[in-house]
Amino acid sequence: xxxxxxxxxxxxxxxxxxxxxxxxxxxxxxxxxxxxxxxxxxxxxxxxxxxxxxxxxxxxxxxxxxxxxxxxxxxxxxxxxxxxxxxxxxxxxxxxxxxxxxxxxxxxxxxxxxxxxxxxxxxxxxxxxxxxxxxxxxxxxxxxxxxxxxxxxxxxxxxxxxxxxxxxxxxx
Amino acid sequence: xxxxxxxxxxxxxxxxxxxxxxxxxxxxxxxxxxxxxxxxxxxxxxxxxxxxxxxxxxxxxxxxxxxxxxxxxxxxxxxxxxxxxxxxxxxxxxxxxxxxxxxxxxxxxxxxxxxxxxxxxxxxxxxxxxxxxxxxxxxxxxxxxxxxxxxxxxxxxxxxxxxxxxxxxxxxxxxxxxxxxxxxxxxxxxxxxxxxxxxxxxxxxxxxxxxxxxxxxxxxxxxxxxxxxxxxxxxxxxxxxxxxxxxxxxxxxxxxxxxxxxxxxxxxxxxxxxxxxxx
Numbered sequence: 001x002x003x004x005x006x007x008x009x010x011x012x013x014x015x016x017x018x019x020x021x022x023x024x025x026x027x028x029x030x031x032x033x034x035x036x037x038x039x040x041x042x043x044x045x046x047x048x049x050x051x052x053x054x055x056x057x058x059x060x061x062x063x064x065x066x067x068x069x070x071x072x073x074x075x076x077x078x079x080x081x082x083x084x085x086x087x088x089x090x091x092x093x094x095x096x097x098x099x100x101x102x103x104x105x106x107x108x109x110x111x112x113x114x115x116x117x118x119x120x121x122x123x124x125x126x127x128x129x130x131x132x133x134x135x136x137x138x139x140x141x142x143x144x145x146x147x148x149x150x151x152x153x154x155x156x157x158x159x160x161x162x163x164x165x166x167x168x169x170x171x172x
Numbered sequence: 173x174x175x176x177x178x179x180x181x182x183x184x185x186x187x188x189x190x191x192x193x194x195x196x197x198x199x200x201x202x203x204x205x206x207x208x209x210x211x212x213x214x215x216x217x218x219x220x221x222x223x224x225x226x227x228x229x230x231x232x233x234x235x236x237x238x239x240x241x242x243x244x245x246x247x248x249x250x251x252x253x254x255x256x257x258x259x260x261x262x263x264x265x266x267x268x269x270x271x272x273x274x275x276x277x278x279x280x281x282x283x284x285x286x287x288x289x290x291x292x293x294x295x296x297x298x299x300x301x302x303x304x305x306x307x308x309x310x311x312x313x314x315x316x317x318x319x320x321x322x323x324x325x326x327x328x329x330x331x332x333x334x335x336x337x338x339x340x341x342x343x344x345x346x347x348x349x350x351x352x353x354x355x356x357x358x359x360x361x362x363x364x365x366x367x368x369x370x371x372x373x374x375x376x377x378x379x380x381x382x383x384x385x386x387x388x389x390x391x392x393x394x395x396x397x398x399x400x401x402x403x404x405x406x407x408x409x410x411x412x413x414x415x416x417x418x419x420x421x422x423x424x425x426x427x428x429x430x431x432x433x434x435x436x437x438x439x440x441x442x443x444x445x446x447x448x449x450x451x
Contacts, residue, residue, distance in 0.1 A: 051235075051327065054335035055226045066219030072228055072386050075379060076236035101214045108208065126385040128214060171232055 032058050034166030037084030041114040042170055045080050050170035058166040063090070063135040068128050069167065073121040077171045082116045083131050087163050090135040094167065097128045133163040225389045227354040229334070230276040230361025231327055233380050237368060238280070240377050245281030248364040249274065251289060252448050257300060262401035263446050265349040266410075268297045268337060269356020270447045275314065275330045276357075277364055279323050287318035287326055294333060301349075306340045307333055348401070351393045355410075356447075358386065363443055366436035370429070378427040381435060387418045406445045413442035 042052050083094040094115045096105045108117040278286040291314035298307035310333035317325040338350040369377045394411045416438050420431050
């Protein structure tokens with residue numbers, strides 16, 4: 001079974017609705033979709049007792065350019081970091097490293113627009129979270145929607161050269 | 173924090189994505205592990221270092237302290253007497269952050285009465301800041317959830333209150349004030365944690381205070397403050413206090429009992445500048 005085929009209806013829905021909203025001038029400027037998607041990835045873990053923070057990181061980045069985020073962690077807590085990107089067809093990965101650059105992720109997943117990594121800090125210190133958002137505009141086997149609507153109408157849905165990204169975290 | 177999307181439209185989209193594209197509960201185990209380098213060179217990172225610092229809420233440290241000991245959280249609550257707060261918005265922002273920090277202590281103590289008082293005080297100070305409209309729903313939720321002993325919800329709302337105020341300040345180009353809210357909460361949390369660790373010292377607990385990156389961040393933030401607020405006696409005293417905290421925290425990896433006592437006294441003196449003001 002091809003997972004990308006399963007996502008096509010949802011992604012098409014996203015694209016069509018986004019396009020309609022843009023055209024009609026309805027702007028959700030106050031909504032950060034990448035953060036919303038990262039929070040959706042966090043939802044199952046809230047039921048496991050993780051407290052998800054309101055504060056977060058977000059922005060735009062060139063595809064493939066790694067981002068490094070510093071963050072204070074406390075030994076004795078367990079942490080999940082969840083990342084998201086809302087651009088159709090884009091993927092995102094998230095890893096975590098200690099202050100010497102050693103990978104300290106114990107478990108992770110990366111599923112298209114979502115990714116997550118879990119860690120149990122061995123000491124209280126500053127850690128580094130690496131986020132990489134990628135997008136292959138010419139990827140074969142994807143629908144035009146998944147490629148990012150490569151047939152734009154007056155600029156709507158055209159890939160601008162940067163991807164949105166968002167990162168949230170939870171602890172328990 | 174309640175994991176909620178900010179509009180019905182996004183909820184619909186997220187639902188579609190998840191129901192069609194993924195099985196959330198099985199993702200971590202079921203999906204292929206992405207290739208992760210075992211080590212990266214932080215001194216020569218081929219990308220972009222994100223400037224933004226997310227300051228941990230006191231509850232993150234309190235959660236660890238609860239795993240290591242059984243602190244008497246009720247003894248840590250110390251809501252200052254109500255009085256004239258002045259008009260300096262920088263000081264009001266610090267007080268707001270410290271009141272939220274007080275709320276986290278009261279939640280840990282599961283003290284409904286104190287949380288409700290704090291909820292009302294948070295609303296009062298937000299009125300002085302001209303942000304009551306944004307804070308009122310959270311403040312009411314804090315009071316209501318405390319009445320129901322729903323501690324997790326109270327914690328979520330305290331975090332949300334702080335975040336709402338900070339976001340509103342940033343949208344009004346008051347980034348300096350937003351940072352001061354975080355500093356106020358961190359300082360109140362640090363003071364109560366150092367007090368508990370002083371009372372019952374262990375190296376494991378003292379390690380919680382190893383936060384040189386955060387202290388450096390706050391020092392930089394105060395150092396870059398513009399306008400008259402940055403030159404006020406209180407802000408200068410807090411700046412000096414941060415320098416003293418930094419000197420203790422960064423001198424060695426292991427924080428000794430005497431160091432903890434000093435951190436407690438310095439953080440208390442900093443709070444005395446604007447929060448525990450003697451009438």
